[in-house]
Structures are given as C-alpha cells and as structure tokens.
Amino acid sequence: MSSHLLLLAFQLHLCMYSLLHGSSNAEGALSGLPSSVPLGTSFSSTTQAIWMQSQNTIFQLDLRPWHGIEQYCMGGVRYTYKNPNAFIWSFNTVPEPLVGSNCNLTLRWDGVLAFDLIPTASSTSRVVAWQTPTAGLSVQNLTLQDDGNLVLVDDSGGILWQSFEF
Numbered sequence: 001m002s003s004h005l006l007l008l009a010f011q012l013h014l015c016m017y018s019l020l021h022g023s024s025n026a027e028g029a030l031s032g033l034p035s036s037v038p039l040g041t042s043f044s045s046t047t048q049a050i051w052m053q054s055q056n057t058i059f060q061l062d063l064r065p066w067h068g069i070e071q072y073c074m075g076g077v078r079y080t081y082k083n084p085n086a087f088i089w090s091f092n093t094v095p096e097p098l099v100g101s102n103c104n105l106t107l108r109w110d111g112v113l114a115f116d117l118i119p120t121a122s123s124t125s126r127v128v129a130w131q132t133p134t135a136g137l138s139v140q141n142l143t144l145q146d147d148g149n150l151v152l153v154d155d156s157g158g159i160l161w162q163s164f165e166f
Contacts, residue, residue: 028080029057036143042106045073051105052144053080059148062087063105066097073103073117073129077148077163088148089163091115091130098129111139113152113161132161 033053043051045065052061063075074097076090091105092098100117104126107113114131118124132152137160139152150163 028060029053030060033060035145036141037107038141039107039109039111039139041142042104045075045103052142054144054146054148056146058146059088059144061105061144061150063103065101065103070099071101071121072097073100074098075103075105075115077144077150079148089150100127100129102126107139107142107152110135111137111152111160113142134161137161 030050030053033050035052035055037052043061043063045063049064050060050062053059058080060078060080061075062078064073066072066074074087074090074092076087076092078087098117100119101121103115103117105113105115111134112131113134114128116126116128119127134152137152138154139160140155141153143151143153145151151159152161154160
C-alpha cells in the first residue's frame with residue numbers, strides 16, 4: 001500500500017512541476033530536444049528534467065529528482081500527452097522512485113547506458129542503480145524511437161539493446 005501511495009504522490013509531483021514551470025506547450029511537447037545522442041552524453045537531474053523527445057513528440061526521456069520525506073530519483077520514458085505524464089518504462093527495477101539525489105543518466109564511452117545517483121544525504125559517493133549489459137558491443141548512440149522504445153544502436157543502425165520488445 002505505501003509503495004502505491006508513494007508512486008501516486010510522485011505522479012502528482014510531476015503534474016504540479018509541469019504546471020508551475022510552464023516549460024512545455026499545451027500538449028506537453030518541447031521544442032529543440034534531440035531524439036538521438038552520441039557516446040559520452042550525460043544528463044543530470046540537477047539542471048533539467050526532460051532530455052530527449054521522439055521525433056513525433058509523443059515520448060520523452062525524463063530524469064528528475066523528487067523531494068519528500070527523503071530525496072528520490074526517477075527516470076524513464078514518459079508519454080508526453082497524458083496528464084500527469086505517465087512513465088511507460090523506467091530505469092528503476094521497482095515501481096517506486098529510488099532513494100537518492102543528483103541522479104544522472106550517462107551513455108558511457110564503453111557503450112553502457114548507466115543510471116547513477118548519490119544514495120543518501122550523508123554520502124558523497126555515486127552508486128550505479130541500473131545499467132545496460134552493452135560494454136564493448138560497438139554502441140554508437142542512444143535513440144528514443146517514435147514508438148517510445150529507448151534503444152542503443154550501432155553504426156549501421158542495428159539495435160544492440162532496447163527498453164522493451166514488442
């Protein structure tokens with residue numbers, strides 16, 4: 001029960017954040033966001049929340065902190081036009097946000113996509129909370145497809161990892 005309340009509170013937070021900051025148009029799409037990024041790209045929840053958007057603007061890569069009783073991190077692919085903007089896939093292995101702060105998503109030079117954070121207020125060390133098993137597989141970029149699938153692709157466009165399979 002408590003995890004469902006926590007997730008509901010997080011969804012409410014996302015809705016209020018969007019309303020208060022007003023950075024998106026009426027439908028929720030943002031202009032100027034890439035649908036694909038190269039190796040070495042890193043996104044931080046401390047500077048902005050929405051980092052990528054599918055070319056059809058229906059899906060966005062969202063990475064954000066959330067402050068409640070503790071600090072939390074959550075990230076994943078969200079459906080742009082649903083209010084609140086519901087995640088269709090998350091880096092978290094559990095449905096509730098991860099306890100931690102300063103969350104980052106990095107497409108490392110070795111081809112691994114890694115989600116890391118600082119786990120507690122008393123810690124200064126970063127912990128990898130989730131990562132892809134793609135080291136050494138010739139990954140070239142991270143792409144958010146028009147169907148919402150987040151994929152790692154090689155130089156010929158072949159998919160080496162995907163967030164979900166149909």
